Amino acid sequence: MNSSVLFGISSITYMVTMAVYVAYLIMKKEIIGKVASWMVIFGFVCHTIAFFLRWVEFADTYKLGFFHSIPVTNLYESLLFFAWCVVAGNIWIERRYKTKFMGAFLTAIAGMAVAFVDTVGAAKGIQPLVPALKSNWLLAHATMSFIAYAAFSMSFVAAVLHLASLRLPRRSGVYIFWTVALGTFVFVTLFVVGDFAAALSAKAVEGAYKPLYFTFKKMGAGGFAVLFLVYAVVCTVFWFSGGKLACLMDRFSIDSKAMEELTYKMISVGFPIFTVGGLIFGAVWADKAWGRYWSWDPKETWALITWLIYAFYLHARYVKDWTGAKASAVAVAGFVCTIFTYIGVNLLISGLHSYGAL
Amino acid sequence: MLKKILDFWASVKLAMFLFIMIALSSSLGTFIQQNDSGSKAVFWLSDKLGMSHEQMYTWLVKTGLADMYSSWWFIALLVLFGVNLTVCTFYRLSHVYRQLKTPVAINRNIFGENSLSFETEGDAESKVKDFLRGYSVVEEKDGDTAYFAAEKGRFARSGVYITHLGIMVILIAALVGVTVGFKGNLGVVEGQSDDTVIFLDKTTKKLPFSVRLDNFDVKYYENSVKPELYRSDIAIVENGKEISKEVMVNSPIEYKGYRIFQTNHGFYPNRDLAFIINTGKEGNLKKIAVQFGQKFSIPGTEISAEVTDFAPSLGQDSKGELVNFNTLMMNPAVKVEAFDEKDVSLGYKWVFQNYPESGQAGDMKIEFVDVIGAQYSVFSVTYDPADYLVYIGFFILGLGVVIAFYFRHERIWVRITDNGGVKEISAAADRSKFRSAIPELLEKLKQSVTKEG
Ligand code: HEM
Numbered sequence: 121m122n123s124s125v126l127f128g129i130s131s132i133t134y135m136v137t138m139a140v141y142v143a144y145l146i147m148k149k150e151i152i153g154k155v156a157s158w159m160v161i162f163g164f165v166c167h168t169i170a171f172f173l174r175w176v177e178f179a180d181t182y183k184l185g186f187f188h189s190i191p192v193t194n195l196y197e198s199l200l201f202f203a204w205c206v207v208a209g210n211i212w213i214e215r216r217y218k219t220k221f222m223g224a225f226l227t228a229i230a231g232m233a234v235a236f237v238d239t240v241g242a243a244k245g246i247q248p249l250v251p252a253l254k255s256n257w258l259l260a261h262a263t264m265s266f267i268a269y270a271a272f273s274m275s276f277v278a279a280v281l282h283l284a285s286l287r288l289p290r291r292s293g294v295y296i297f298w299t300v301a302l303g304t305f306v307f308v309t310l311f312v313v314g315d316f317a318a319a320l321s322a323k324a325v326e327g328a329y330k331p332l333y334f335t336f337k338k339m340g341a342g343g344f345a346v347l348f349l350v351y352a353v354v355c356t357v358f359w360f361s362g363g364k365l366a367c368l369m370d371r372f373s374i375d376s377k378a379m380e381e382l383t384y385k386m387i388s389v390g391f392p393i394f395t396v397g398g399l400i401f402g403a404v405w406a407d408k409a410w411g412r413y414w415s416w417d418p419k420e421t422w423a424l425i426t427w428l429i430y431a432f433y434l435h436a437r438y439v440k441d442w443t444g445a446k447a448s449a450v451a452v453a454g455f456v457c458t459i460f461t462y463i464g465v466n467l468l469i470s471g472l473h474s475y476g477a478l
Numbered sequence: 479m480l481k482k483i484l485d486f487w488a489s490v491k492l493a494m495f496l497f498i499m500i501a502l503s504s505s506l507g508t509f510i511q512q513n514d515s516g517s518k519a520v521f522w523l524s525d526k527l528g529m530s531h532e533q534m535y536t537w538l539v540k541t542g543l544a545d546m547y548s549s550w551w552f553i554a555l556l557v558l559f560g561v562n563l564t565v566c567t568f569y570r571l572s573h574v575y576r577q578l579k580t581p582v583a584i585n586r587n588i589f590g591e592n593s594l595s596f597e598t599e600g601d602a603e604s605k606v607k608d609f610l611r612g613y614s615v616v617e618e619k620d621g622d623t624a625y626f627a628a629e630k631g632r633f634a635r636s637g638v639y640i641t642h643l644g645i646m647v648i649l650i651a652a653l654v655g656v657t658v659g660f661k662g663n664l665g666v667v668e669g670q671s672d673d674t675v676i677f678l679d680k681t682t683k684k685l686p687f688s689v690r691l692d693n694f695d696v697k698y699y700e701n702s703v704k705p706e707l708y709r710s711d712i713a714i715v716e717n718g719k720e721i722s723k724e725v726m727v728n729s730p731i732e733y734k735g736y737r738i739f740q741t742n743h744g745f746y747p748n749r750d751l752a753f754i755i756n757t758g759k760e761g762n763l764k765k766i767a768v769q770f771g772q773k774f775s776i777p778g779t780e781i782s783a784e785v786t787d788f789a790p791s792l793g794q795d796s797k798g799e800l801v802n803f804n805t806l807m808m809n810p811a812v813k814v815e816a817f818d819e820k821d822v823s824l825g826y827k828w829v830f831q832n833y834p835e836s837g838q839a840g841d842m843k844i845e846f847v848d849v850i851g852a853q854y855s856v857f858s859v860t861y862d863p864a865d866y867l868v869y870i871g872f873f874i875l876g877l878g879v880v881i882a883f884y885f886r887h888e889r890i891w892v893r894i895t896d897n898g899g900v901k902e903i904s905a906a907a908d909r910s911k912f913r914s915a916i917p918e919l920l921e922k923l924k925q926s927v928t929k930e931g
Binding site: 377381384385388389391392395396400403404407408409410411412413414416418421422424425428429431432435436438439440465 | 490491493494497498500501504505507508512547652661727728730737739741858859860865868869872875876879880882883884911912914
C-alpha cells in the first residue's frame with residue numbers, strides 16, 4: 121500500500137474523531153468516548169505505518185541513506201509529523217489523566233494541521249532535497265523542533281482550559297488575552313485554508329503555493345477592512361462565550377489544578393527538546409552550512425524569543441511559584457510565539473529558512 | 479549595602495525582566511530589515527511618521543535600530559543578562575553544593591499529615607526493600623520500629639546550574655566571536671583568483687592567502703531544476719604554494735582557522751569564455767580550448783569551425799523551437815559553425831555537453847567538454863577563534879536541560895512498627911519537581927507492600 125493512501129485514511133480518521141469527541145462532550149455518553157479513543161488509536165496506527173512507508177520510499181527513491189531520509193523535509197511532511205506527535209500526546213494524556221476531555225481539542229489541532237496539509241496538496245509528492253538540506257543536523261533539528269511544537273501546543277490547550285476554569289470576569293485583561301489568542305488561532309487557520317481554496321479554484325496553485333499570498337495580493341483596502349471585521353467578530357464570539365468552556369469542564373469534572381500542572385508538564389517536556397533540537401542543533405547546522413552559528417536571521421530570532429518566553433514561564437513557575445492566571449497567560453503567549461516562529465515568519469518575513477514556505 | 483547590590487543582581491525578578499526586554503527588542507530587528515536602507519519597513523515608517531525616507535533611515539542608524547543586534551544597547555542588555563546569570567548562579571552555588579553532597583538521612587519526625595499510613599501483615603520489611611530497589615537506602619532499627627530512608631537522582635539538582643553554566647559559556651564565546659571573528663563573502667569567477675573578503679557594510683579585508691576557482695559544477699536531480707549538488711574546485715594560494723580543495727554545500731573546508739563555505743553561485747555572461755572541446759576524426763579526438771569567434775581547425779580534416787553562441791540551459795519549447803530557459807547550467811550547449819577550406823560556411827549545429835552524440839557529422843566529431851569562465855562561485859569566509867568554546871557551551875547547555883527536566887531527585891522515608899504481628903507502616907516522600915505526584919508514589923508503595931505473596 122502506498123503511504124499517501126494511509127496518510128489520507130489517518131487524516132480523515134482524525135477529523136471524524138474530532139466530531140465524535142465533540143459528540144461525546146455534548147452527550148456525555150461513555151460509549152461514544154470509547155469509540156473516539158479507539159478511532160484515535162486506529163488513525164495513529166495508520167499514520168505510523170504511513171510514516172515509515174514514506175521513510176522507506178524516500179530512502180529508495182533518492183538513495184540517501186536511512187537517517188537522511190526521515191520524512192520531515194517539507195511543509196507537508198513536517199505538519200504530518202507534528203500531527204502525529206500531537207495524537208501520540210493525546211493517547212498518553214488519556215491514559216495518564218484518565219479523561220477524554222482533551223481529545224476534542226487535540227484532535228482538532230491534529231486535524232487542522234492535516235487539513236492545512238491537505239489543502240496545500242501541491243507539494244505532496246516526494247521531493248528531492250536541495251543541497252543545503254542534506255544534513256543530519258538539519259534533520260535532527262527539524263524533527264525535534266516539531267516534537268517540541270507538539271508539546272507546546274498541548275501546553276497551550278491545557279493553559280487555555282486552566283484559564284477558562286478560573287472564570288475570570290470578561291473585563292479582566294487575562295481573560296481578554298486568552299480568548300483573543302484562541303480566536304486569532306482559529307481565525308488564522310480558517311483564513312489560510314480559505315485562501316488556499318480560493319487559490320485552488322482560481323487555478324493559481326502550481327508548484328509553489330505561498331500561503332495567504334493569493335488573497336493578500338488581490339485585496340484592496342476594502343478587502344482588508346472586511347477581513348479585519350471578520351477577525352474582530354471571531355474574537356468577540358470567543359470573548360463572549362469563553363465562559364461556556366468552564367461549564368463544560370465542570371460537567372466532566374475537569375480539575376483546574378490538573379490543567380495547570382499539565383501546562384507545566386508539557387512545557388517541561390518541550391523545553392529541553394526545543395533547546396537541544398531547535399536552538400542548539402539549528403545553530404550547529406547553520407555553522408556547518410553557512411559558517412555562522414547565529415546570524416539573527418528572523419526565524420532564528422523568533423525561535424529565541426519563543427525560548428525566552430518559555431524560560432520566563434519556567435522561572436516564574438518554578439522559582440517564583442506563579443501558578444495562577446498569570447503563569448498560564450505566559451504559556452499562551454509562548455504558543456503564540458511558537459506559531460509565529462513556524463508560520464508567521466515565513467509569511468511575513470523571510471530568511472535563510474525559506475524552504476519551510478514550500 | 480553590598481548585600482543589597484548583590485541581591486539585586488542575583489534576583490530572578492531581574493532575570494524575568496531581562497527575558498522580556500531581550501525578547502521584545504530582538505523582535506524589533508526582525509520587522510525592520512537590518513542594514514537595509516531600502517527595506518519596506520523604512521518606507522512604511524517614514525510614511526507613517528511623516529518623515530522623509532532619508533531622515534527616517536538616519537534616525538534608525540542613530541538609534542541603532544538599523545543594525546540592532548550589534549548596537550550598544552542591545553549588547554548591553556546581553557551583558558546585563560550575563561552578569562545577572564553569573565551572580566545568581568554563584569550566589570546559590572554553596573547551597574547546591576551542600577545539597578549534592580548530603581545523602582538522605584533517617585528522619586523520625588517526617589511522618590505527619592502528608593504521609594500515608596496503613597497496616598499489613600507479613601514480611602513488610604523485605605517488601606519495602608523490594609520496592610526501594612534502584613534507590614540508595616539507609617536503615618535503622620529502634621526496638622520494634624524500623625526506619626528507612628531512600629533516594630535516587632540526587633545529581634538532578636545540578637541540572638539547573640549546568641544549564642546556567644552552559645549559557646554563560648555560550649555568551650562569553652559569542653562575545654569573543656563578535657569582537658575578534660568575522661564573516662564575509664568572497665566571489666570568484668572560474669579561472670580567476672581573489673583574496674578580498676567583502677562585508678555586509680561594503681568594507682573589505684584582505685586574506686593572507688588567495689583563492690582560485692578552477693572549476694564549478696552544479697549537478698541537478700534528473701528531470702528537475704532542483705540542484706542536487708554544488709561543487710567548487712579551488713586552490714588556496716599562499717606564498718607561491720598551492721593546495722587544491724573541493725568545497726561543497728554543507729562540506730566547507732578549513733585552512734589555518736579560516737573556513738570557506740559554498741553559499742551561492744551564478745552565471746557571468748562574458749566574451750572571455752573558454753570552451754574545452756574534443757574534436758577530430760572518430761576514434762582520434764584531440765582536446766583543445768577555444769574562445770568565441772576564434773576559428774579552430776578540426777584535426778585530420780580541411781574543415782575549420784567556430785563557436786558562435788553558447789546557451790547554459792538549452793531546451794525545446796512547446797513548439798519544438800530551441801530556447802535557452804535560464805542561466806543555470808542545466809543543459810549547456812554551444813553552437814558551432816563549420817567552414818570548408820575556402821571559408822564557406824557549411825552550416826551550424828548545436829552541440830550539447832550532456833549528449834556527446836550531438837556533435838557527430840559523418841566520421842567527424844566535436845564534443846563539448848566544458849566551459850570555463852562562465853560561472854562564478856560565492857564563498858563565505860569565516861574566522862572565529864572561539865568557535866570550539868561555543869560548542870563546549872552547547873554541550874553543557876544540552877546536558878543541563880536534559881538533567882534538569884528528565885531526571886529528578888526523589889526521596890522516600892518509611893517507618894515500620896511491629897505491633898504484635900500487625901505491621902503499622904508510615905511513608906513520606908519528597909521530590910524536586912512535580913510534587914503533586916507524591917501521593918501517587920506513596921500509593922504505589924502501599925500497593926506493593928500490601929500485595930499478597
Ligand atoms: C536563558 C537563560 C536561562 C535559562 C535557559 C535558564 C534555565 C533554567 C532552568 C531550566 C531552570 C529549572 C526550571 C525548572 O526546573 O522548571 C532554572 C532555574 C533557575 N534559574 Fe534559570 N535559566 C536562565 C537564566 C537565568 C538567570 C539570568 C537567572 C538569574 C537570576 C536564573 C535563575 C534561576 C534560578 C534561581 C533557578 C532556580 C534554581 C533552583 O531552584 O535551584 N536563570 N533556570
